[in-house]
Amino acid sequence: MRVAIVTVGDELLVGDTVNTNAAWLGERLHERGVDVERVTTLPDKVADIARVVNEYRAAYDAVLVTGGVGPTHDDMTMDGVAAAFGREVVESQEVLDWLEEAGGYAADDLAEGTADIPRGARLLKNPEGVAPGCVIGNVYVLPGVPTEMKAMFETVADDFAGEVKHVATVVADEPESALLDRIADLRDEFDVTVGSYPGDSVRVKIQGEEAVVEAAATWLRERVELAEVEQ
Structure with missing residues (x-):
């Protein structure tokens, strides 16, 4: 299995935050016999995310995207991934139901955009936080907060397997x-x-x-x- 990792965040590019997510994912995937062939860091720009995700989803068996997930002004990843598939980002009833069930959040309690994922994407629940992830095609979108990213990856880890060397x-x-x-x-x-x-x-x-x-x-x-x- 051949995989690409995409980490998103201006803070990674300027060194404000050390990119530990890429190293951790590379190690975990390698342990599972998966060949990680690309690790790319992108700014919080929809066009850049869309271009790279579109290229990588065609070239690799799976793409893992971390960071830029949530409702704040610089969270562009969902929009970028959606654009790569030519889809809209929409409020998901599945996400709203999960947030209400798991966290007791009513829709009115949430910041605008919290429950937004690309149309038709599958929800990935966040065991350690509020921001949802998702799967669309062969692209997995995970949060950037390391504790949340790691916990969410473990919910889909069995999707990634290869010949362990x-x-x-x-x-x-x-x-x-x-x-x-x-x-x-x-x-x-x-x-x-x-x-x-x-x-x-x-x-x-x-x-x-x-x-x-x-x-x-x-x-x-x-x-x-x-x-x-x-x-």
């Missing part, structure tokens, strides 16, 4: 540039995916079928200077 990590106490030949040999010798991530040491991540990955990790450990964490 076995992972082994080798931590080398050598410069990344010095490892290039051995990493190339590793790729030639074994049918695995390899990534290298430098820092105080170099973390080499090996993914694939379990027996092959473990053999590849053993092969590499025998050929590099291991960091103390590996010894």
Whole structure:
């Protein structure tokens, strides 16, 4: 399964808010064997959201959009997603019924726009808040507040599945540039995916079928200077 993540918010682009949602979703989807092939951050602009969602919904099995959901002046995501499908944003009776049942909110208690989702979209209930999410086609719209986003994702997590790859990590106490030949040999010798991530040491991540990955990790450990964490 191939997925794109779209995070929406001017505050993400200028660094006022750290984009933890993208990292968390990427990790959870990877755990489920899903290939995350795009992570894109957009401003609170309907046209930008509509353009990217329209492109990604055609290119990927699913698109996860977070942020910009709610009734305030800068919450543009529902409008952008609706525009990508050529639909209107309308007040949903299903949302109103859920808010009344779950939170005791009468329609008159709600800010204008709270119950608005794209016409024909399926409601995603918010276990941790008021703003609803929705599913339209293969696009999932989630809130931007991390606690709300995480709780809502868990209600649809079973929609996302793929082949879970076995992972082994080798931590080398050598410069990344010095490892290039051995990493190339590793790729030639074994049918695995390899990534290298430098820092105080170099973390080499090996993914694939379990027996092959473990053999590849053993092969590499025998050929590099291991960091103390590996010894």
